[in-house]
Amino acid sequence: AQSVTQPDIHITVSEGASLELRCNYSYGATPYLFWYVQSPGQGLQLLLKYFSGDTLVQGIKGFEAEFKRSQSSFNLRKPSVHWSDAAEYFCAVGAIDSGNTPLVFGKGTRLSVIA
Amino acid sequence: GAVVSQHPSRVICKSGTSVKIECRSLDFQATTMFWYRQFPKQSLMLMATSNEGSKATYEQGVEKDKFLINHASLTLSTLTVTSAHPEDSSFYICSARLAPYNEQFFGPGTRLTVL
Numbered sequence: 001a002q003s004v005t006q007p008d009i010h011i012t013v014s015e016g017a018s019l020e021l022r023c024n025y026s027y028g029a030t031p032y033l034f035w036y037v038q039s040p041g042q043g044l045q046l047l048l049k050y051f052s053g054d055t056l057v058q059g060i061k062g063f064e065a066e067f068k069r070s071q072s073s074f075n076l077r078k079p080s081v082h083w084s085d086a087a088e089y090f091c092a093v094g095a096i097d098s099g100n101t102p103l104v105f106g107k108g109t110r111l112s113v114i115a
Numbered sequence: 116g117a118v119v120s121q122h123p124s125r126v127i128c129k130s131g132t133s134v135k136i137e138c139r140s141l142d143f144q145a146t147t148m149f150w151y152r153q154f155p156k157q158s159l160m161l162m163a164t165s166n167e168g169s170k171a172t173y174e175q176g177v178e179k180d181k182f183l184i185n186h187a188s189l190t191l192s193t194l195t196v197t198s199a200h201p202e203d204s205s206f207y208i209c210s211a212r213l214a215p216y217n218e219q220f221f222g223p224g225t226r227l228t229v230l
Contacts, residue, residue, distance in 0.1 A: 032217050043121070043208055044159075044221040090158065094217040100147045100164050100172075103219055107158045 002027050004091050006106035013081050014114055021076040021109050023091030032094040033074040034103065035065055039087045047089075050074065051096070061085070086113045117143045119211045121222035128199055129230055136194045136225045138209030144189035145211035149219065150182075153206045165192040199229040 005024045013019055025031060032051055036044040048059025055067040065076045074091060088108045095101040118141040128134050138148055146167045151159040163184050164172040171184035181203075183195040192211075196203050206226050210219040 034218075036221070041206075041224070041226065043119075043223040044210075046218075046220070049218060094219075096217065100166060100212070101217060102149050102161050102164055103217070105158050110156075 002093065002104045004093050004104050004106035006089075006091055006109045008109045009107070010110045010112065012112040012114060015083050016080050019076075019078045019081045019085070019111070021089050021091075021111070023074045023076065023106060024072050025074065025091070025093045025104075026072065027093050027095075027104075030096050032096055033065075033067060034092040034094070035059065035063070035074070035076045036090045036092060037061075037087050038090065038108075044090065047076070081111075081113055083113045083115070086111055117141075117211070117213050117220040119209065119220045119222040121207075121209055121225050123225060124223060125226045125228075127228045127230065130200055131198055133195055133197045134199055134227060136196075136207055136209075136227075138192045138194070138211070138222050140190045140211040140220070143211070143213055145192075146189060146214065147212040148186060148192040149210045149212070150184060150192070150194050151208045151210070153208060153224075155206075159208060162194075167192075196227065199227070201229045203227065204229045 003026045034049045035047040050067045090108045091106040092103040094103045120139045122137045148165040150162045162177045165184045165186040167186045173179045186192040208224045210221045
């Protein structure tokens with residue numbers, strides 16, 4: 001069965017500190033992997049995605065993520081967190097095909113940033 | 116990047132009325148759109164997959180007669196909540212799939228409140 005696990009429901013970091021949000025997936029085929037961010041009352045914004053090639057992908061807002069096939073992980077990182085990064089973060093996995101398979105989302109990790 | 120809009124962004128209605136929510140892909144054609152429902156502090160719950168020119172595919176437990184989906188063109192899908200009740204109050208988000216990759220772009224969401 002396809003699934004995405006985000007083990008941390010809520011993380012609090014200090015502004016300027018580094019951040020790592022964990023994501024593990026279970027997928028029967030080669031996956032497409034995504035990280036989205038959602039501010040309160042807003043839709044989802046794509047931070048970055050992995051389709052193939054270099055396993056370290058760069059995204060917007062200074063985020064990056066590393067695909068580790070052996071660990072079935074796609075953790076999101078940022079070297080220095082800003083207060084505006086406080087939001088909900090969702091990891092998602094999809095199929096590498098042109099069909100109508102919807103993305104499978106994790107339950108999300110809420111990030112709080114303190115001064 | 117690709118832009119998806121939703122209208123209205125917020126709607127308040129009386130119990131028993133019907134509400135239509137529009138989802139538009141503004142700068143690309145989307146043969147497939149997805150409708151999600153999100154409860155407070157929870158992840159997205161897929162309601163249905165909307166395919167242009169054909170019937171939507173509903174997830175288990177979603178009443179197709181209550182949540183009517185129409186995908187009449189390559190840039191527009193609509194979700195109509197019929198005979199709305201207070202328990203239908205939620206945040207509804209659509210996404211549009213950008214072919215050929217299984218990449219989805221999300222609308223800003225619609226907050227529905229049924230009194």
